Amino acid sequence: MTTNIRIIAGAVVVEAELEATPCGKTIAAALPITASPNEWGDEFYFQVPVHMPLDDTATWTVKVGDIGYWPPGDAIAIFFGPTPLSSGSDPVPASEVNLIGRITGDPTALKKTKGTSSIRIEQIA
DSSP states (O other), rough: OEEEEEETTTTTEEEEEEESHHHHHHHHTTTTTEOOOOOOSSSSEEEOOOOOOOOOOOBBBOOOTTEEEGGTTTTTEEOOOOOOSSSSSSSOSSSSSSEEEESSSGGGGGGGGTTTOOOEEEEOO
16 A cells, blocks of 8 residues: 655645555655755755665666655655656666655646755655
């Protein structure tokens, strides 16, 4: 069963869900998380208090709206458009990520929040 979450970046709020994988469940248990995001093209990534290895969801292939966990940085990666490694409209992560969730609202709304100093992920009760 998925965990429903909201991502708050500046004045933009998007709803999403975390998958019931071991990595997704570990991230869900650490919520709420507030961080100062880094940007890599149309991707926010930020360190979280979770340390997990690559798992059977690990991939280089992500879509706009996917949420990944990036083990080298103990970080969540939220993909809302192309990244510097993209050759088309799909994002490409810097290295493999565990797929942990997906934005269920409009992921491109996060483009309006580039430059934000804070991002928060919280569970929807």
